[in-house]
Amino acid sequence: MNITHRWLSIVEGCLLVALGLHILNSAGLLISGTAGVGMILLRVTDLSFGQLFFILNIPFYILAWYTLGRDFTFRTFFSISLLSALSELMNHYVSLSINPILAATLGGLLVGFGLIILFRHNSSLGGVNILAVYLERRFEIHAGKTTLIADICVLIAAVVFLDLSSLMYSLIAFLFLSSVVGRYHRPPKWAQIPVIEIKR
Template sequence: MHLLNASQLLISGTAGIGMILTQLTSLSFGQLFFLLNLPFYWLAWRTLGPVFTLRTFFSISLLAGLSELMRLFIYMDIDPVFSALLGGMLVGFGLILLFRHNASLGGLNILAVYLERRYGIHASKTTLTGDLLVLLLAVLVVDLSQLAYSLLAFVTLCSVVGRYHRPPEWARVSHQS
């Protein structure tokens, strides 16, 4: 996330909305990311269970905290293409690891895991839809070059998730019943 933030690029879901809101408020990304995810815990608890919810809360808290530390102590001047490609890949692989361990990074990812488990809709389709919605919202506050690089990050993230994410066997079986 810090790679993307350093180039002022966006990513999907509540993280992307948090990145947009950093330009409109005095709050940092870590603060916004943590706050934006609060309403999604109810959905996670009711539909995906307490273990998933607690792991997700830990993941969100860790990302928000590390984002705050990196913002304070690490300065990056990075090429936006490199930032988009590497940032999108790292976020994609991070999401896969979280999904495989019954967790997420909140917001859209909670919805993606729920839809995959309940209806068999691949998580990459949900994240791509969310990415497009974030891009539409970003048109109001982000210049076109940042949007183009952000789109590259979105496509990279979705490509990684689409290529390497496999729902657990029990999720595939429960959908077929």
């Protein structure tokens, strides 16, 4: 694969995800995985989403480095750093007022398609994404199933912080994201990108 094509695709994927997350944040809604945890923590800390997202992903680099390889880890680190920076920029310069149903629909779709692009170019956005890629390559468990379970866990945790209507709209976003990943994600050829066994 052409290196320029790969990196441009990763940048485009991060742009889609950043816009999707910004739309959801603007409507007070959540999304799954580490991003969803970051959105929840926004309500109890003074840190920005970009800062929280970057910090929360630090432990997952260890899993990626030892099981998915140096190249995957480097691309994931770049993607997370870029998404954090884009989120900061959008938070300061892009102001939105959007209907929650439209926000849930657009946000879920944009994040889902952004993740598809990243997965196809051997990258991720850390956290659950790293776990999803690892389980897919190690046990052939489709990434869509892992993200769906993560969606449910984030939704349960969010009960404390969101009202019923926001939870329902967030669920719509979760379903759109999982639907996109489930229908469009094509697992890589296992032999081309092997999982590295951790030596005990």
